[in-house]
Amino acid sequence: MRALVQRVARAKVAIDGETTGEIGPGLCVFVGVTHSDTEATADKLAGRLWTLRVFDDEAGFMNRPVSEAGGEILVVSQFTLYGDTRRGRRPSWVAAARAEQAEPLVERLVGSLRELGATVATGRFAAHMEVELMNDGPVTVMLEA
Numbered sequence: 001m002r003a004l005v006q007r008v009a010r011a012k013v014a015i016d017g018e019t020t021g022e023i024g025p026g027l028c029v030f031v032g033v034t035h036s037d038t039e040a041t042a043d044k045l046a047g048r049l050w051t052l053r054v055f056d057d058e059a060g061f062m063n064r065p066v067s068e069a070g071g072e073i074l075v076v077s078q079f080t081l082y083g084d085t086r087r088g089r090r091p092s093w094v095a096a097a098r099a100e101q102a103e104p105l106v107e108r109l110v111g112s113l114r115e116l117g118a119t120v121a122t123g124r125f126a127a128h129m130e131v132e133l134m135n136d137g138p139v140t141v142m143l144e145a
Contacts, residue, residue, distance in 0.1 A: 001032065001034070001041050001042060001045045001105065001145045002031070002032040002034070002142070002143070002144055002145075003029050003030065003031050003032075003045060003081075003142070003143040003144075003145075004029070004030040004078070004141075004142055005027055005028070005029050005030075005052065005054070005140070005143055006027065006028045006029075006133060006135050006138070006140045006141075007026075007027060007055065007135070007136045007137055007138075007139035008023070008025065008026060008074075008133045008134055009024075009025055009134040009135075009136045010022075010023065010024050010025070010133070011026075011028040011074045011131070011133035011134070012074070012121075012131075012133075013074065013076055013121075013122075013123040013129050013130070013132075014130045014132070015124055015127045015128070020121075020122070020129075021074055021075075021076075021121030021122045021123055022121055023071075023072035023073065023074045023119075024071075024072060025069070025070075025071050025072070025136070026066055026069075026073055026074070026119075027054075027071060027072075027073045027074070028074045028076070028133045029049060029073060029074065029075050030076050030078040030081060031045075031075060031076070031077055031078060031081070031106055031109060032077075032078055032079055032080070032081030032082045032096060033077075033097040033101065033102035033105050033106065034082050034095050034096065035095070035097050035101070037102075037105055037145075038105075039108050041105070041145050042105045042106075042109040042112060042145075043108070044145045045109055045143065045145035046109050046112035046113045046115075046116060047112075047116070048143055048145060049066070049113065049118075050066065050113060050116045050117075050118060051067065052066070052141065053065050054066075054139050054141065055071065062139070066118070067116070067117065067118070072119040072120070072121065073113055073119070073120045073121070074120075074121045074122070074123075074133075075106065075110050075113070075120060075121070075122050075123070076131055077106045077125050077126070079093065079096040079097075079102065080096075081096075082096035099125070102125075103126070106125060107125075
């Protein structure tokens with residue numbers, strides 16, 4: 001699994017003009033799934049997200065995870081994170097898992113985050129989503145699990 005993580009002041013996702021998920025300060029996480037990913041991969045990524053130290057401590061250093069900062073997490077599935085752009089002008093999506101495999105793993109990721117104690121909002125799998133966010137910092141990190 002691959003996650004593009006942005007520390008945000010706020011974020012929301014809408015489908016056909018209807019907001020399906022919205023958070024205040026926290027993490028906006030775009031998640032891609034590849035063929036070799038499993039439930040264990042989703043659990044591992046959840047743990048890494050929950051403990052990723054990208055929030056400022058009292059001294060102003062990025063030393064606190066979302067679990068300590070009291071932030072929320074918005075998870076948005078995004079198969080395009082596995083786009084291969086090394087050749088030609090059109091990305092290849094061969095490395096992205098098909099929906100039948102990817103959707104349950106994204107749901108597992110969300111469930112694992114909730115079990116850890118996270119407040120999680122989501123988009124809707126395979127829908128055309130409009131994501132609006134205010135990056136805080138900016139802080140953007142790529143995670144692989």
